[in-house]
Amino acid sequence: MERMTAPTGRRRVLLAAPRGYCAGVDRAVIAVEKALEQYGPPIYVRHEIVHNKYVVQTLERKGAIFVEETSEVPPGEIVIFSAHGVAPEVHREAERGRLASIDATCPLVTKVHKEAVRYAREDYDILLIGHEGHEEVIGTSGEAPEHIQLVDGPQDVANVQVRDPDRVVWLSQTTLSVDETMETVDGLKQRFPNLLSPPSDDICYATQNRQTAIKQVAAGSELVLVVGSRNSSNSNRMVEVALGAGADAAYLVDNASEIDESWLEGVTTVGLSSGASVPEVLVEEVLAWLTERGWADVELVQPVAEHIQFSLPKELRRDLRAEAAARAAAG
Ligand code: SF4
Numbered sequence: 001m002e003r004m005t006a007p008t009g010r011r012r013v014l015l016a017a018p019r020g021y022c023a024g025v026d027r028a029v030i031a032v033e034k035a036l037e038q039y040g041p042p043i044y045v046r047h048e049i050v051h052n053k054y055v056v057q058t059l060e061r062k063g064a065i066f067v068e069e070t071s072e073v074p075p076g077e078i079v080i081f082s083a084h085g086v087a088p089e090v091h092r093e094a095e096r097g098r099l100a101s102i103d104a105t106c107p108l109v110t111k112v113h114k115e116a117v118r119y120a121r122e123d124y125d126i127l128l129i130g131h132e133g134h135e136e137v138i139g140t141s142g143e144a145p146e147h148i149q150l151v152d153g154p155q156d157v158a159n160v161q162v163r164d165p166d167r168v169v170w171l172s173q174t175t176l177s178v179d180e181t182m183e184t185v186d187g188l189k190q191r192f193p194n195l196l197s198p199p200s201d202d203i204c205y206a207t208q209n210r211q212t213a214i215k216q217v218a219a220g221s222e223l224v225l226v227v228g229s230r231n232s233s234n235s236n237r238m239v240e241v242a243l244g245a246g247a248d249a250a251y252l253v254d255n256a257s258e259i260d261e262s263w264l265e266g267v268t269t270v271g272l273s274s275g276a277s278v279p280e281v282l283v284e285e286v287l288a289w290l291t292e293r294g295w296a297d298v299e300l301v302q303p304v305a306e307h308i309q310f311s312l313p314k315e316l317r318r319d320l321r322a323e324a325a326a327r328a329a330a331g
Pocket of ligand 1: 022023024025106107108174175204206207234276
């Protein structure tokens, strides 16, 4: 791909937009913060609320306790489920443990859960395109374990076995590479020509928008930096998309301290973006790091605008409303 070059020798940063927090992550983080204010610490959170080390550590300092399993939460306490969603069995565990749960599952993940339930009820074999072991995949699979099988990329297509090739539907994890997923779907369609597609995209708007922006940025950059944690699916996919779109090199960094100065040798244009679970302060630190080294000129590359917001989990809204009403009544 031909690169959009900078005027000779001018060091610059191409800053992608949209980047960073998506509506689902924003909602999940605010849910933990509001719960800490409303009920006081500790508030237990099952798994990392979002896949970002900085966010998790900041919430821990405020009194959140992150646990791997619901069984680790003492009876009667409050537990928040992360943006990635949980299987129905986890809700039942919370009830058995007499826990008050707040479900911060992103509404776009809930949509995929509902699709899984519906197609299982209609007795389809459901081919869930996603990454083995990812929390979202575990949660979605738990909705209909006997109907769902995982397809972990194009190389997995040959392994799929179904009961009836005319009653098969594909769904996907929300944070995959759009292009790779379509390659997997094409492979599945060759094997099962009557394969049904979900009613709307499962790969969410935020993943798609961040990939569109990083593609454009990568086409004009020798080096691309994506701020994000190693366990963040959508941040990892952005690095792959940047390399596929023409960047000579692309790295995932948790923060500015992880950038290796040698990556900048011979580089004029640095592309920069961040995954959907990354707070903007971490991008600002990278921009400051680059400015100190001569990359002070920042150009915004924004192929698409984003305005989506989600309301807080219903359990929290109910309690916040009740408290506001009690305060108003008290005068
Ligand atoms: S990446 Fe998409 S699905 Fe995941 S939390 Fe954000 S908006 Fe929701």
